[in-house]
Amino acid sequence: MVTKRVIPCLDVAEGRVVKGVRFTSLRDCGDPAALAEEYMNSGADELVMLDVSATDEGRATALETVAAIRERLAIPLTVGGGVRSVSDAERLLEAGADKVSVNSAAVADPAILTEIADRLGRQCAVVAIDARKCHDGWTVLVRSGKDDARRDAVAFAVQAVEAGAGEVLLTSWDRDGTGEGYDLDLLRAVSRAVHVPVIASGGAKDARHMAEAFLAGADAVLAASIFHDREARVWDIKDELAGFGVTVRL
């Protein structure tokens, strides 16, 4: 059976790894390629790199960062941040990404997922959904959490998968960087609604949070802070997960 995946996430701005709380207050966490290799060697199943650059120059360096990571990385790499067209996606693949995640552009028009799936394959098309709790469910945020798209996150996940997304990267804005654990209700709702793998993101502090996410239906868990801060190595987390009865690659 396919194992549950543990995926460190590199938020990259201007060629450096950064991490914030609720998408802001960014602080420097190191060189992307060096961290990527370290995570691979310590048991990461896959990596996600999100370009959170604030400037055009920063975004231009993202392709170089992808290429530098690729030369060292023998596990899958998903890259997202600012992907607006199929040609953006193609450039990332040419630079060394294996999958491309689309956020705001997919909310504006899910057809971009269809185009990526048709041209590059469904397994390349990841929809990244930033969801924020509201009175009757979750709303979709866009532009790095700055704007409320006023769309129901679960309904949008279904629409994105119908359009062509082969995977859902589901981030809880409320939990991001807080260490309070994943939003399990959100995870349950989305993983029941779609047939493609769901990656839980936002809020993990330890292996227990990850085990909870797997129980709630996640196929993979994403975490940044706990790995960047060297609070835990990926192997240690996976050992603990195995202890909780989760099937992982050891």
Added chain:
Amino acid sequence: MSTVAILTTGVANVASVAAAFHRLGTEPVTAETPEAVERADRLVVPGVGAFGAAMDRLHGLGLVAPLRKRIEAGRPTLAICLGMQILFESSEESPGCEGLGVASGVVGAFPGGVRSPHFGWNRVHPRPGPGTIEPGHYYFANSFRVAHHPAGWDAAWCEHGGAFLAAVTRGGVLACQFHPELSGTLGQSLIGEWLARSDQW
């Protein structure tokens, strides 16, 4: 040392495949013509995308006959993911489209009730024999799979909604449903062994 050529007929994760060879100390070249496919000492057929679109491109570039010929002859060829699926006769992904047909049978969808695409690390069970694939977890990203044993090929198996082919080998041909270039140290060794072994063919 003889060269490695990567077939680049469309957008695929060619950079990941090339990087795997860089780490083994080899600088691969690209191949996109019938002559290059015939000439290549070792050929890599990477594959992402849909079965029908991939076969259309191969037909358009006149690559179907030279690919069939080198695979029938067992010349060193590494086919990855969709690159493995097109060895078969056809696929449920693109009804009515013929594959290379060098391996018998049809590529089918995963049964309902399991996650598809089949994304992630899954255990591969090789059959003992020459060219044995090291057992362990390899990385897969596929929505379709082959669930039967094609005659004349050695097979390794995996499990997701029933048994399916993880890889088949014959002569110098190694075709993997998983991505060896993304399968960490196990995948890296497999590519290295194929490189070393392919000197014999």
